[in-house]
Amino acid sequence: MAKIAYILLCHKDPDAIIAQAERLTAAGDCMAIHFDASASARDFDRIQTALKSNPNVTFAARRIKCGWGEWSLVQATLNAVHAAVDAFPRATHFYMLSGDCMAIKTAEYAHRFLDETDKDFIESHDFFESDWIKTGMKEDRLIYRHYFNERTQSKLFYAAYEAQKRLGLTREIPEDLQIMIGSQWWCLRRRTIEMILDFLGQRRDVVRFFSTTWIPDETFFQTLVRHLIPKTEIENRTLTFLMFSDYGMPVTFYNDHYDLLLTQDYLFARKISPEAQLLKQKLGALYASEGVEFQISNEGRNLHGFLTGRGRVGRRYAPRFWETANTLGADRDLYMVVCKKWHVAKRLIDQIASETNLPCIEYLFNEEAAPLPDLGGLETTLVKRSRHRRAVTRMLYDHFGTDRMLICLDPASLDIVQDFCSDKARTHVLEIECTYSDAYLVGHAHRVGLAGENSPAATVERLLPTIRSDLAYESEQLRGAGIERFFRLRETADPAENVAAIAGFLGVSEETAHSIMQLDYLFTD
Template sequence: MSVGFVMLCHEALDRAGQVAAHWAAAGCPVVIHVDRRVPEADFRALVEQVSHLETVDFCTRHACDWGTWTLVAAAQSGAEALLARHPGLGHVCLVSGSCLPLRPVAELIDYLAARPETDFIESVTTRDVPWIKGGLDTERFTLRFPFSWRQRRRLFDAYVRLQRSLGYRRKIPQDIVPHMGSQWWCLTRRTLEAILNSPRRDIHDRYFSKVWIPDESYFQSMARLHSRRIESRSLTLSKFDHQGKPHVFYDDHLQLLRRSDCFLARKIWPRADQLYAAFLREAAPRRERAEPNPGKIDRVFARAVERRVRGRPGLLSAARFPDPGRDTVRSCAPYWVLEGYGDLFEGFTRWLHKATGAQVHGHLFSPARVEFAHRQPVFAGALSDSAALRDYNPESFLANLVWNTRGERQCFLHGPRDAQQIEGFLAADANARVSVISGAWAVPLFRSKRNFTALRRKAAELQKIESAHLARLRAGQMRASLRVWSMADFVEAPAEPLQALVEEIGARGGRRVRELPQMVDLTGFGQFLQSLKNEGMLPHLMGDFPAGEARPAAPAPRRAYVAR
């Protein structure tokens, strides 16, 4: 009989009874502390469950509050009862009712027997503790905390502010250097008796009774006074998230827990039937004496914390939206925004789909409706072509479209006639590939037969919109990939930029594009621009188009080819 257990319980008492019976069957004594707030009927049911076990006892009950002295008092009561009733113990482990042994008890007994004078307790100074949450590090030892943070939050905060404003500081007993660590420890009988029987215990208890979260500092500090040898680590696997809340282990964590080689784990979901069945089935000790190594699974928890804090790129939910100051990727995959192409080329979306195999949409942000590929009224993920639904949250609409089609390449047309609410999203998204033929929006105006005065007003409006749009995309914080050609430069030699676009999106088979899309007839376009100038409007985004009959449309069969 070299190790005993003090178990602190407040819920799922039937599971606690199972674990206590498991330890008792291996010859280890157990003292159970049950929170005084637990209903009497539940307490009596636990007593009845373990009544046949001679080495399972109960100690004086305390009403326990998180972060208060009552948890230390409960551990003291359990330890005193255990040491008094079992004089042959070598070590005492403090565990919770939600702890579960991960290795055969015989292995733990042998492990501790080989280290008879070693105390296993995480114990580090406050300046070395990386897990403190809430801003109270050294202050938890220099201020008074008579109120429960969970039960009386406003009073707790007000009393802290009052002490800070008055400059109040408690005097730390001169023989104590505050240390912190996990509240689940395994101490030698010698060290534990020295703590409980210390002539200065009243002074120490009185001081720590007003420390915040003393169950993480009382035994951790006292062990430094009395221990001969401390291994500053816990034999219990206990993981916490970025908010300081414990991770809960479920049935699908079975293999993960086995890889840890730890002797115990906390916190186990009460209905994790597979975990309790697997680990409470006593097995023969392994030949290799593996050291507890929670570092083996730290990478998994680091990824979980990263995903919880940062989320997955492009996956939005009501619980987590991107942080504009931190997220550089707003979507889950690259996508292409093509501005001016649909105005300059006939059937451009069909041509690009044929050349690349990508999903090529029309104007997704058209004021009238969402122009999904093939004019679908509902697209992947039940996205509607309703402009009203899209405009309720256009950024989420675009992010969801890319997320719902991940694995495919998405392209869509855009221009100054479209809703512009997404330009901030595009500029900040490193996955956005924006290609602009500036000034191409004038081609539909040129080809229309509207009143010239109305055309002039519309041209001025669209140019103003595109100028602001390009300025936003070129801003210093822009993370999107941006390529801009003036319309004059693009029309002069369209083959090279079109080939580069196809290669970037990914041509089928990696072949060079041989057939280009049909460019609209631009005969007279230069004169149209000159007419706008004559009316006082300066169309500067198109580049230098001569006023004569330059750049006519290609002759029949109205196709352009790229040489091999």
């Protein structure tokens, strides 16, 4: 059976560290601790005293002062790894943790999971080809030498960096290494750890290289594991559930995240709020439990983004200047059908197309597989269509040889509606207001990733009022956007009202509008 040696890097909260060590070792696992040398000596003495009688806990032989982005973090990890390898010869796996991490599965589940998957778990993407680094320096992390801490010695850090750039003092990356990058939270098999330590004993040049790179904890183990272990024996993922906000800050978990955390396909979560005492108590009791069944749904990232995004007002990405400068044409009409239930809108535009010969395009800015003609490649992906939406729409006018066209949009795409309404073209908007049963909302939650197949029913039920409120909010935003030619088709309205709405929206006779609305299953789910 798997026996885990936890590698714990920490620098604060001695009580939490003691509790974490006792909790994780009580189930038969073990732990090697590195407590930052720049932290309180009194706190370290307290930790040592509390854990000295625990045979499953050891400490790094040498403590060092750690700084963000420095080699010191990697060296501290290596010091703890050496201690664990020597102290726990029966450990089969080595799992990297921080003081902010907590188990979100039982020890029983974790051991079974590792027994069934004989692989190393480490996130590792090609440093140069992947988009793992979103902003800031990339290649310069490696080809220049970084001797100073960017956060505490920023003037020296950037002065040394700029001086090397001016003088052309670049260096070569070790030619036999493919540099990889990824999260520093890994779980590696004992054989892999021993191979890394043997490799480092032979290749001091690799240590010298990484020791002056910037943020080596994101590249060092990630590169060496890929260098030493066959790709087929590596799972390119971490077993620690963590998320980052739009601003690059780690998302913190609180008391009300317990159910969400347990349904994720991970063994640990980071970071748990120091104030989340109830969450800590429940997770602490969970690790030693037996016979617990977990329903994995993995909706955590989507659900968190949905719930935290309700307060946002603006849009994250502004339109490109060359997009806003373009126009569809002052002599053109664009008809927009806005509806959350896509199948309802598609039924309606089929009727419109058959009765009016108006070219109708389904959700081209919302649905990846929307049927579109060849537009020279712009139509191939949703990202391209959305980025160049005015250009795509102009090309569709040209393709159909018309100055009148209809498209469908999701109510969440208010920015697209407003963008087109600000154009010189004449725009017409029809909102289809539907009713939403609980069954539909549950299906919607599954479709958009807010719930998984195995999400507990109680969790999904608690989510329904929020989803319903969100749909109402989208409709309210659309109605309040001040659109000049705005019409509403309502599921609960009198048929005559809906006929009038269609006639006004399309500028057709009531007879034609009546023919369009002769669809008794329009709103059927």
